[in-house]
Amino acid sequence: MLNNNDILREPPYDFEIEKIVDVILRGGYKKILIQMPDGLKIYSKYIRDEIVKRVGNVEIVFSGDSAWGSCLLDDVEATRGGYDLLVHIGHIEYPYYKSSHRTLFIPAYSRLSISEDLISKLFDALDLYKINSVGVVSTIQHIKLLPEILKVLSTRYKVFKGSGLGAVMGCEYSSAIAISRYVDAYVIISGGVFHGLGLGLSVLGKPVIKLDPYESRVVDLTKEIDKILRIRIHKIHEASEARNWVLIDGVKGQNRSWFRRYLEQLIKSRGGDYIVYVSENITKDLLINIDSSWVDAYIILACPRIPIDDLYDFYKPVLTPAEARMILTGKKDRYYFPW
């Protein structure tokens, strides 16, 4: 087991320092803003040191706000603070948000590998299902493991890599959905359960097995996905008679005013009412501050994971836009995630 100091000297991620340095030197940049998810912030000194060692006189500042995804790019602060370059580490570019600033994306590829023992556990997990074909996707961190996993699975199954890079985000599973008709089950390479649960909601009905390089574990998420789906159906049921809504839209790549206006029209046409909030941080505290006896239900436009992962236990229903649409249009035959 690595201890904290080993990790800080030799991080288990490839921060592509040479690439960052190359961009800085070619551009003659002097002032750099670096944004990373919370779990990578511990490497800020390492990254600063490695860049300064090679570039010399350059000002490195890190963004402290939570970077849940590249949807919340710190481009506004990069411009306001007069930075020459924004480096976003940990995600690839969000397809629906174009940076307003010069931005370099560094995915932070994991250096972790998959043991033979773990592969054998993966086969054990898949063996529990009667399946012929398996789709494989990954978070961007572990994308380099895809060829190996596809190869080893192909000894027993028909395998399909997710379309494009084969990468998924917490709210963006088009890569997995594209191969849905060909596969009986999915394997997702990722830490935590965040991406696996989102995948499950996007390809309902198919088993999802998580291959976790961090904990060296294989976890079948199928039952957990079913549990979450049942919670969501219950929330939709709870909100089905809602008349007065609070719509909370997001900022930057989480601003979906196009969808908000559509829901506003639906609410009006049913004789309901709504008030609108726009917020970068959407927490239980915000709902509590807004809440009154007038409010029947909430819709979070910003990020579909907020109602599902963070606000599912609020005492009034908090829905994703697609869930609200099911109620407001009456079309409840199919559950849609994310939108």
Next chain:
Amino acid sequence: MLNNNDILREPPYDFEIEKIVDVILRGGYKKILIQMPDGLKIYSKYIRDEIVKRVGNVEIVFSGDSAWGSCLLDDVEATRGGYDLLVHIGHIEYPYYKSSHRTLFIPAYSRLSISEDLISKLFDALDLYKINSVGVVSTIQHIKLLPEILKVLSTRYKVFKGSGLGAVMGCEYSSAIAISRYVDAYVIISGGVFHGLGLGLSVLGKPVIKLDPYESRVVDLTKEIDKILRIRIHKIHEASEARNWVLIDGVKGQNRSWFRRYLEQLIKSRGGDYIVYVSENITKDLLINIDSSWVDAYIILACPRIPIDDLYDFYKPVLTPAEARMILTGKKDRYYFPW
């Protein structure tokens, strides 16, 4: 006691609806962003209704992020979202941050009054001190009570209103400091203890009595201020040998890169090292994410209340800029707040 529904029909604040409506109608504005502190968000439907009732076809959107002060004006989102007008309710303009957007400030004057009984308690509290003169300040909410309180106190004391409006903010006590040489003690009209504690740290050595219109209470904060001062002195002592620092700067009106550069130079000249963060939200979670064995101490440039009120119990010292300066310059003879 008013119940929740009464409060929502007839709020205990003057939101100056007629003034807002007048500005909207004169400007022909169609899309308005309204920003308020968390405690006022419950009035969002009331405010929306009152404006729409008078203006008709106008889009009202509320900002959900915490508006601790007018230093964190939502001007960037007002511009990005294409709003015609930003209405900031609950604070007056922050003297060190100019809005980049068309902005109307509504202080939200309180409608609460002070009972004779409360006045008598105020005299009781002041009676415990041998004083001849009293300075009176208020948060902007209760500023309209100042003439009455000054008048009644003048029957027994020489009284001084804080300079200008007589209003203080959580980090801005120049109105109180300006009369410091003339007064033996202070009375502050405010809810909570936030403003009173800041006042005490700004005018060290003078008793501070809080007159609270919300709870109809008089509270002597002098001992609590002394306790906080002793905590701060202890933090300065704990950080006195710090070599490696994390500097966390803020955004908008909380960005103090001028002070940060000064501290950076001082750290370098003592042979120390630092990494720099810039963040709108500064919480214990952020410190935990950044923390490693390399870090000796933190300096929060953003808002001096964050180290004092929120992060005082972190396991490593978290200082205000002025506290860090005491260490880095060796000038420890006087405690400075806020800067």
